[in-house]
Amino acid sequence: xxxxxxxxxxxxxxxxxxxxxxxxxxxxxxxxxxxxxxxxxxxxxxxxxxxxxxxxxxxxxxxxxxxxxxxxxxxxxxxxxxxxxxxxxxxxxxxxxxxxxxxxxxxxxxxxxxxxxxxxxxxxxxxxxxxxxxxxxxxxxxxxxxxxxxxxxxxxxxxxxxxxxxxxxxxxxxxxxxxxxxxxxxxxxxxxxxxxxxxxxxxxxxxxx
Amino acid sequence: xxxxxxxxxxxxxxxxxxxxxxxxxxxxxxxxxxxxxxxxxxxxxxxxxxxxxxxxxxxxxxxxxxxxxxxxxxxxxxxxxxxxxxxxxxxxxxxxxxxxxxxxxxxxxxxxxxxxxxxxxxxxxxxxxxxxxxxxxxxxxxxxxxxxxxxxxxxxxxxxxxxxxxxxxxxxxxxxxxxxxxxxxxxxxxxxxxxxxxxxxxxxxxxxxxxxxxxxxxxxxxxxxxxxxxxxxxxxxxxxxxxxxxxxxxxxxxxxxxxxxxxxxxxxxxxxxxxxxxxxxxxxxxxxxxxxxxxxxxxxxxxxxxxxxxxxxxxxxxxxxxxxxxxxxxxxxxxxxxxxxxxxxxxxxxxxxxxxxxxxxxxxxxxxxxxxxxxxxxxxxxxxxxxxxxxxxxxxxxxxx
Numbered sequence: 346x347x348x349x350x351x352x353x354x355x356x357x358x359x360x361x362x363x364x365x366x367x368x369x370x371x372x373x374x375x376x377x378x379x380x381x382x383x384x385x386x387x388x389x390x391x392x393x394x395x396x397x398x399x400x401x402x403x404x405x406x407x408x409x410x411x412x413x414x415x416x417x418x419x420x421x422x423x424x425x426x427x428x429x430x431x432x433x434x435x436x437x438x439x440x441x442x443x444x445x446x447x448x449x450x451x452x453x454x455x456x457x458x459x460x461x462x463x464x465x466x467x468x469x470x471x472x473x474x475x476x477x478x479x480x481x482x483x484x485x486x487x488x489x490x491x492x493x494x495x496x497x498x499x500x501x502x503x504x505x506x507x508x509x510x511x512x513x514x515x516x517x518x519x520x521x522x523x524x525x526x527x528x529x530x531x532x533x534x535x536x537x538x539x540x541x542x543x544x545x546x547x548x549x550x551x552x553x554x
Numbered sequence: 555x556x557x558x559x560x561x562x563x564x565x566x567x568x569x570x571x572x573x574x575x576x577x578x579x580x581x582x583x584x585x586x587x588x589x590x591x592x593x594x595x596x597x598x599x600x601x602x603x604x605x606x607x608x609x610x611x612x613x614x615x616x617x618x619x620x621x622x623x624x625x626x627x628x629x630x631x632x633x634x635x636x637x638x639x640x641x642x643x644x645x646x647x648x649x650x651x652x653x654x655x656x657x658x659x660x661x662x663x664x665x666x667x668x669x670x671x672x673x674x675x676x677x678x679x680x681x682x683x684x685x686x687x688x689x690x691x692x693x694x695x696x697x698x699x700x701x702x703x704x705x706x707x708x709x710x711x712x713x714x715x716x717x718x719x720x721x722x723x724x725x726x727x728x729x730x731x732x733x734x735x736x737x738x739x740x741x742x743x744x745x746x747x748x749x750x751x752x753x754x755x756x757x758x759x760x761x762x763x764x765x766x767x768x769x770x771x772x773x774x775x776x777x778x779x780x781x782x783x784x785x786x787x788x789x790x791x792x793x794x795x796x797x798x799x800x801x802x803x804x805x806x807x808x809x810x811x812x813x814x815x816x817x818x819x820x821x822x823x824x825x826x827x828x829x830x831x832x833x834x835x836x837x838x839x840x841x842x843x844x845x846x847x848x849x850x851x852x853x854x855x856x857x858x859x860x861x862x863x864x865x866x867x868x869x870x871x872x873x874x875x876x877x878x879x880x881x882x883x884x885x886x887x888x889x890x891x892x893x894x895x896x897x898x899x900x901x902x903x904x905x906x907x908x909x910x911x912x913x914x915x916x917x918x919x920x921x922x923x924x925x926x927x928x929x930x931x932x933x934x935x936x937x938x939x940x941x942x943x944x945x946x947x948x949x950x951x952x953x954x955x
Contacts, residue, residue, distance in 0.1 A: 407842010427746040532837045532844065534746075535715055535817060538776065 346389045347533075347540050350409035351376070352397035356525055359434040360413045367547040389540070401426060401528065410533035410541065416523040417502050421463045427534055429545055430527035433552060439466060441518040442509050443491050443498035460490030461500040470500065470520050488512045565666070565675035573875065575887045577678070580707055580874055581660050584680045587703045591695075593658035593682045598639035600662075604629040606642050609857050613828035618665045620675065632664035637854065637866060640683050645858030653686030653862065660871075674872065681848070681868035685855065688863045690799055693832050693850060694806035696865050700836060700846055701812050707874065709838060710881050712845070714815050715775070716834045717822030718800050719849075721784065724792030725767060729760040739768060740823050746772040775819035778804055784820050803832060828854065831865070840880035845873040890937060891916040895930045895944040897923040904945035 351357050357376045365371055374383050374392055383392040395403055400414035401422035412426075415435050419428065441459075460481040461467045471478045481496050483489075488508055490496035502523055503509060503516060527548065534541055562568065569577065588595065601622055607614065613635075620632040633639055636659050648655055660680045682699060684692050697714060704712045722743070726736045735758065742751040751772065755765045767787045774780050781797055781804075788794045800818065807813050822833055831850030838845060848867025855862050878884050892911055896904030908918045919939070921930045934942050 405842070425745075428750075429746060429748070431749045530842050532842050535775065535819070536711075536713060536837050536839045 346391060347411060347537060347544065348391045348393060348409045350393050350395050350400045350403040350412035350414075352400050352413060352415070353394055354397060356397055356413070356415060356435045357394070360432065360525065363432060363434065363548065363551060366551045368544070398422070404528050404530050407530045407532060410530050410537060411544070412528050413525055414528055415502075415525055416521070417463065417466070419526060419528065420466050420469075420521075423465055424528075425531060426528040427531055428526050428528050429534075430548060430552070432525040432527060432548075435523070435525040437502045437504040437523045438516075439463070439500065439520040439523055440503050440516045441470075441498050441500055441520065442488075442503065442514045442516050444513065445515045445517075457498055458490075458496040459498055459500055460487050460496035462487060463500055466520065467500040488514060563675075565673060567674065567676070571887055572884075576875060576878070576884050577871060579885060580871065580878070581680065583706050584703050584869065585658075585660060587699065587706055588658035588680075588682055591656070591682075591699055591702075593656040593684075593699075595658050595660065596640070596643070597659065597661060598633065598636070598643060600664075601630040601632050602639060602642075604631045607631050607634060607638055609638065609854065610827070613825035614665070620664045620666065633661075634665045635663055636661055636679060636681060636868065637683060637851070641855040641864070642858050644683075644685055644862075645855050645860035649860055654692070655685045656682065657685070658682045678871040679868045680871055681866060683864055683866035685864040685866075686862040688852070690802035690806060692863075693799075693865050694803050694810070696848060696867060697803065697807060697816075697834060698810050698812055700834075700848065700867050700869070701807075701815055703869065704836070704846075707878070708883050709845075709874070709877060711839045712815065713817055713837050714834055715817050715819050715822065715837060716800065716803070716832055717819050718796040718832050719823060719826055719829045720796035720799070720831060721788070721793050721820050722771070722823045723826065724788070724790050724794075724796060725764065725771075727792060728790050729758075729764050729768075731758070731760070740826060743768070743771050743821050744823050746821060748772055772821040774821055775817065777817055778813070780818050780820070799831065830863075834867070836869075838877045841873060841877045843873065845870055845877060888917060890919045890939045892918045892941045892943055893921050893930060893934045893937075893939045894918055895921040895942060895946065897946050900946045900948075903948065907943060907945050907948070 351360060353376065361374060361376060368388070370388065371385065376394060381394050385391070393403065393409060397415060398418045398421065400412040401419050401424035403409040404412040404426045405424040413432065417439060419426070457476065457478045458481060459467050459471070459478045460483050462483060462485065464480045464482045467478070467480050481490065487499045487501050490499050491514060492512060498517060500520070506516065509515065527545065529541060585595065604621065607619060608616065619634050622630045622632070624630045640657055640659070644655060644657070658681065663677050663679055664675055665677065666675060682696065684696050701714065722740065726739070731739065738754060742754055748769070751769060755768055758765070770787070774784055781801055784797050788797050804813060804816060807816055822835070824833070828851055829849045830852040833849030834847065835844040836846035846867055846869040850863070850865040852863040855864055875884070894904055894908045904920065908920060911918045921933060925933065928936065930942055930944070
């Protein structure tokens with residue numbers, strides 16, 4: 346029996362399309378219902394539907410053997426999981442963004458205030474470039490930070506850049522590329538090797554097509 | 555009243571009777587395995603000087619250590635592992651003892667931020683160290699001791715996953731990589747992050763053949779047959795010796811009848827500064843994190859001034875308890891066999907009766923006349939005690955059968 350953690354929302358529906366091509370008979374899997382657990386006992390598969398940022402946690406603790414998570418959630422959670430496949434969906438970039446004209450003012454140079462949903466990613470990035478920052482954790486609409494003066498810049502994911510543009514912000518620095526990854530619990534990979542390898546192979550085949 | 559009164563810090567736990575009973579039970583099983591194999595049990599202080607744990611070849615980051623400022627303003631550390639204090643102890647107190655030295659422990663260690671240990675700060679461990687002897691026989695002895703513990707504990711479905719850090723180190727040496735690059739490479743291989751590994755290798759100034767080997771390393775796990783693939787990649791003596799070492803250890807374990815528990819993973823490359831030979835982790839199907847870890851660490855004791863090789867392991871007792879619970883092998887606490895009812899006029903008689911029964915191995919509780927909430931019958935029923943003896947009703951000197 347393999348337990349697979351699927352993220353709710355857009356990433357989940359994209360993943361589901363991919364899964365349906367790779368595995369037959371998953372039609373009952375419906376992310377829009379309120380059901381949290383879907384059992385396919387004949388296939389020895391169980392799907393659990395979780396909040397995207399929680400996927401790494403379920404997999405790390407072994408509550409799920411496999412999970413589909415955005416690279417952003419993985420980097421933020423810093424979970425000890427095996428990252429085995431890039432699903433090539435949910436592509437975007439993790440960036441530092443802010444007002445273009447504030448970029449070089451003396452006050453931001455000495456000490457930047459960063460608002461973000463990703464405090465760990467922000468902290469690691471600014472540590473790696475040797476910059477001291479103050480991180481302000483927000484849970485959404487981080488673009489507001491620089492607008493109302495809560496922060497100088499934001500660290501967030503950007504897909505088209507539209508939200509930034511509409512709010513007069515620009516990308517100042519690119520941190521890394523983001524996409525959805527298939528992750529595996531470190532013990533499950535060893536103890537359920539053949540089941541997991543088979544599933545990964547069939548997904549990989551779909552990706553290659 | 556402070557909000558912390560009545561609370562315990564996050565990361566710590568009380569151990570209630572059901573857990574405590576089973577913990578002691580598994581400790582006793584493990585202790586017996588260690589003892590019967592000549593591993594004398596020791597204890598070391600719960601905290602020691604920070605300097606003891608800041609080794610060149612240490613595997614524990616400072617931010618994981620719980621620190622205390624001592625009376626002389628020195629920084630003390632709650633021991634983050636047992637191997638280091640044992641290395642310190644052996645190097646300072648065992649220099650004149652015959653080799654090899656076999657020591658064991660059942661102790662708590664203390665660490666912050668260990669998600670795979672269930673985020674607990676206080677971690678109960680049981681382990682052995684076999685010091686002053688090299689070679690596959692010593693490593694096989696250590697691995698087989700771990701296996702014997704799991705067999706005696708009645709653990710179903712466990713698996714010992716063995717790696718050999720010298721294989722990776724040999725490849726890094728051949729590639730002539732600096733420490734920054736080799737560490738980045740190590741992390742990507744340890745995480746089996748093949749995508750990022752591919753990207754990273756593109757930029758590295760090494761030949762394509764070696765790149766292919768590094769790229770394949772995360773996939774080199776499974777049953778013993780993967781050593782054949784690994785042998786093809788082992789083109790320098792250091793890598794060849796590493797593979798040879800694994801095969802020798804495997805063959806010894808095969809002689810013991812233990813090879814069915816063994817799998818290999820040459821992409822297991824954690825704590826490279828610390829380990830110098832085989833490393834292993836033990837898994838069960840029921841649990842998402844390892845129940846045991848170990849390996850060969852030949853350089854640690856020399857940091858305390860005694861240059862002898864060593865190998866060992868530590869079992870995480872909490873994880874064993876969780877695994878046993880999931881396979882429904884925990885034992886309920888045996889109930890009280892007999893309740894002896896005594897009032898103040900029959901104290902002597904009551905005590906003698908109870909003590910006689912206890913000598914026969916019975917669990918006996920006294921029902922004191924000051925217990926007013928229940929009658930003896932009610933109390934016995936609540937606690938599941940099947941037999942009541944009323945010492946007050948026995949006449950003077952009457953023997954109990």
